Amino acid sequence: MAKIDIGPPHYKDMLPPVIKENYGKWRYHEIPRPGVLKHVSENGAALYSVRVGSPRLISIDFVRELCDLADKYCDGYLRFTSRNNVEFLVGDESKVEPLLAELEEKGLPVGGTGASISNIVHTQGWVHCHTPATDASGIVKAVMDDLYEYFGSMKLPARLRIGLACCLNMCGAAHCSDIAIVGVHRTPPRIDHEKVQKGTEIPSLVASCPTGAIRPNPKTKSVVVNEDKCMYCGNCYTMSPGMEILDAENDGCAILVGGKTSNARSVPSFSRMVIPFLPNNAPRWPEVTQAVRNIVEVWANNARQGERMGEWIERIGWEKFFDLAGLPFSEKLIDDYIFSRETFRTAATFKYSKN
Amino acid sequence: MAKIDIGPPHYKDMLPPVIKENYGKWRYHEIPRPGVLKHVSENGAALYSVRVGSPRLISIDFVRELCDLADKYCDGYLRFTSRNNVEFLVGDESKVEPLLAELEEKGLPVGGTGASISNIVHTQGWVHCHTPATDASGIVKAVMDDLYEYFGSMKLPARLRIGLACCLNMCGAAHCSDIAIVGVHRTPPRIDHEKVQKGTEIPSLVASCPTGAIRPNPKTKSVVVNEDKCMYCGNCYTMSPGMEILDAENDGCAILVGGKTSNARSVPSFSRMVIPFLPNNAPRWPEVTQAVRNIVEVWANNARQGERMGEWIERIGWEKFFDLAGLPFSEKLIDDYIFSRETFRTAATFKYSKN
């Protein structure tokens, strides 16, 4: 029998020589061009990291192609980033240009460093999950195509991080992103009593509903949903296959903006909803790409150098943001859940809106 | 039968001539000396308001005395402020000095303007209420005696507003004060079943408990309290005389700081607890007066000009405040109620404390 609990391979076996030698000794870095990081160590050694965009959902042929490149330019080592980009770790400066040339030839985009848009952290969507309100890879492809110029350049006010999650489970952890694209349902679950009766523990199902919309129905040995109380979170469906929440007609995406996780300057912050719903116009989600581009450009045109999306909006005020972005405001954007109170404007100070 | 629903007397009948003539026409004001406001109108008229501290709990003789003064110096008009000070409204500049002289003679303090400590907004306490955890007028007298120099001068960084409430009902609305002194109970209610059975609607009593600590006991036709869940708010006592909450041994005061209600510069903010308990050492509450003085002086010595208590603390950080004020921190000061989450430090940035 195979060995169990051996844990992951030791990272030391995965480090190229230049890193082994300079581990913990890096002194500073520069970004000689978008997508290329130059790290210089205490003893003068330099490492060039070439960052390459990846669709994340990839074939093993793609991985093998990456290996070929790493063998050729990087002594057979590479890494992936926390945003699913590939990083070629080049110890020999003379190999940087040839690598870049070959990447260009292969159509692999180099970028994602500094004041750019990096890869979109995302999830499974229709490709592999059972609860999605939208697809993941498709929107990501459409949005990255549209914003491509900002991946390979560093002309934005600051880094911009987009996250996508295909349902409220939020596997993309998009809730603290500069821009979050979140799949949302908009209709209450339709109950398949047979399925509920079969495998579901009714008390757990009832308890799973954050708003208390689900009550047991001892007669049917199933449950009933108070539709007025339901906010379509889908948590009941996660608990039971009988709580069918997918609704092709009404599922789609919400857009939230202004989150961040770094502690630099300002404390980490949540993204906040600015568009409650856009339709799932597959295959290219034009409403979503257009909305995202609009937000990016309004920010790019108005923020100060070094100002993240949320920092800019907090400085000018959300009411001003809606004006500048030309986005309609509605009561859907006002919180009505547990921590709503902290969002209410408990002050007589605000800016007026044009519309 | 007497007329009902006539409403209050018309304010116009209560205005001195100088105000009637310049109503809505005031152009600017100065504070020629602490406790004296000079308002100048568009057409050059000037009104001198002389602000006088009052114990608020007063006899009709005191009121008559005020009337005598108003007749003598103010054409028979005066007003009270939103903090229960008296304001003599002097239209004739030449009467200001004589009025001040007579006030001094009578031992009536003039002050409370600008960067001073004004009168303490407070409540009934042992004098007239049924739920107090502390007295009101007594602490106010002790604290104002102690801080007297700051009433009649304007040498603080900014105005400082103290509020006092003798129980969590918070009739002093102290929750947004620079310094709040709040009467707190510390023991669960002792149930007098007879009283509960008599006049109390059990379901309302059960519903009144914010933490769900009260359960009906159908056997006794009364209730039981889960003491672990009780946080001694006293709301059940407000609902029913059978839920005796007064506890001479353990009642006392908590101190909260940093609130404000004005919108100037920063938005209004809640006061926050920095001392969970001080004993009711009547008649002069030395622990309370000393704690308040310490906080005032730490602020006075460290804040910038124009900086309210809370603005100063938010700038330096609460962790720094505890250091500077030499106050111990404990888990009692960490919120564990509904909106606790917004108080948790969801950031890796903070200052270290000395202790």
Added chain:
Amino acid sequence: MTDKKTPLLDELEKGPWPSFVTEMKKAAEKSPAAADLLLQLEKSYRDRKGYWKHGGIVGVRGYGGGVIGRYTDLPEEFPNLTEFHTMRINQPAGWFYNTDALRTICDIWEKHGSGLTNFHGSTGDIIMLGMQTEHLQPAFDDFSEAGFDLGGSGSDLRTPSCCVGPARCEYACYDTLDACHNITNTFQDEIHRPMWPYKFKIKFSGCANDCTASIARSDCSVIGTWRDSLRIDQDAVKEYVANGLNIQERVCDKCPTSALKFNPETKELTVNAEDCSRCMHCINVMPKAIQPGKEKGASILIGGKSTIVLSAFMSWVIVPFMKMESENDYEEFKDLLNRIWDWWDEHGKTRERIGETIYRLGMSKFLREVGLPAVPQMVFRPRANPYVFWPQDEIKK
């Protein structure tokens, strides 16, 4: 009476701040009840607890509130406190008085009560502190005769109050006294006959300095503001400069919206009106040079209250700007209040303040049902969760 010993309270006659004990002693000279109060209080000081019985409902004819019943726990020891109720008298707007009115109050109170009073209670009323049940009606009759009426208590509209406003303040953006008086008179029934889930308080402040602390102390805060630009008098600016004010540091750097630019060469101060959030700071520092704009009115906020039960709430914006000049404007405000009260009456639980009801049921429901358009001024920031209740008539079936 007063020669009974009160050693603890006597301590509180020392010190420079005027003493309530001295006041109580003055009252005790004339009123046996006040004398007993002094002794009961001394006992409280000794024992460190209050000696008042729980609650008690008393009142005057035609009214559901306005009187707080109070009975001593120790009637044998303090027989004159057996009944010791307070009566809330609605103050004139802005707490202005002529001495005739005040003397009349004193005379009535000398006749019917303890001679002790609060000028004023925390909500704003004149508090007539301590009277017997049998005096309630005659005292009220006398007050009414003198032109005074009761304030609120119980689950009703509480006595509204307002800042000194245009009577003496150059910042007032609307006539707080007139608004307060007008609205108080319209809602006499609501003040005098409790009929709601809980109490409801209104406070009127003429500008964002909020001198009535309305945002913390009232369910509905009416706070003056303006729609156009604040006005700057450049000559007066130069005068402040000449007098040594560091405008950049004390004014511009503290403007929360960075809306002010000071040119140290020309000594001109300019404002970007679109950015200004009308916080009042610059005006406060330079009242001679800066004034509110000309198009004045008020912001309406809802939900303020203190700690019990769900925690303290501050009011939040529900109408960014409402004119407050004519009777018509007041009507608009009253109409809004009526819609809010109806909604609260229908949905509020017993002893649930309006802010708590809205919090529980959600702003979106409140706004839709009360007929207020949602605007971003209502929130500091939009929701962080995606839990939208989608109106099911907006979806495809």
Added chain:
Amino acid sequence: MTDKKTPLLDELEKGPWPSFVTEMKKAAEKSPAAADLLLQLEKSYRDRKGYWKHGGIVGVRGYGGGVIGRYTDLPEEFPNLTEFHTMRINQPAGWFYNTDALRTICDIWEKHGSGLTNFHGSTGDIIMLGMQTEHLQPAFDDFSEAGFDLGGSGSDLRTPSCCVGPARCEYACYDTLDACHNITNTFQDEIHRPMWPYKFKIKFSGCANDCTASIARSDCSVIGTWRDSLRIDQDAVKEYVANGLNIQERVCDKCPTSALKFNPETKELTVNAEDCSRCMHCINVMPKAIQPGKEKGASILIGGKSTIVLSAFMSWVIVPFMKMESENDYEEFKDLLNRIWDWWDEHGKTRERIGETIYRLGMSKFLREVGLPAVPQMVFRPRANPYVFWPQDEIKK
């Protein structure tokens, strides 16, 4: 197989960003399952909904998690998707690979699965996307043989992950890779056998830039910091000045604690270390001139998670500073984790994340019972309500 039509997906082969559709087509060349996946996805694109059945529990011997069961809703139309599970493979710390390892993974996956994969999943694992039940055990055996193990799934410790740290980053305040590897290995049982109320995630970031977004994405965030003063190299400062950096504006003015002073005369930059909150901003802008301090370690934060159920939480500080250098330091951290897990195990409800349990029961209870001293660093600000649960042994009886 691949000549079946996918007109909608084909649209996603256009445009400059590398296409996942192209990747799927590549896989479809060799794998009938991948080919069916393409077609089912095309159908999803047409119908705008997913076609996967709900859940399904599958696994490999000796493990309680690591595999996500997945079955198509349309087995007749897409027979090769009848079983299409994913396997989570624990990545090496920092996501570093040598090509041998990667090629081995590819080979195993070619043999046992769809040939489709995610490098990496959102938690950090390598996701082997799509395999039949019968291949699970053999695939695992091959991975194990090659030195790879499963990651977490279900109510267990999820695969920890870490930033690139000292391997390539000059900011790292502790060895994120070593810590991650060490702790992952210690908690193999916790990762592989679900036994808690719900999932638990740990992420290691070497400094407050938090490049793993740990504060949003993990129940426990370990974020590098220092105790002494950041270090400034004045020569390098002058170089930045010479190169045109406006230090006052871009660095000092944006320091959240105003801890930096720049002297434009001497071109010296100084820090008030006591005020600095170690946010990293100044270091980020001037990495050649400013470095973290020497006394390094990490802050420990708890409670991060996304939206479901009580709203998203970010982690908050529970230990301001912990050394992270030696095995002893790691032990201290692991001991803390064990205490936290025990407490959560005892008090947590099913499907309640640790942050939600603490929120429900209160920080004071949590701190007392887990044995952590309360310090002001744990909160942005103290409580605004006076609702203290007073330990009844501290009161007078």
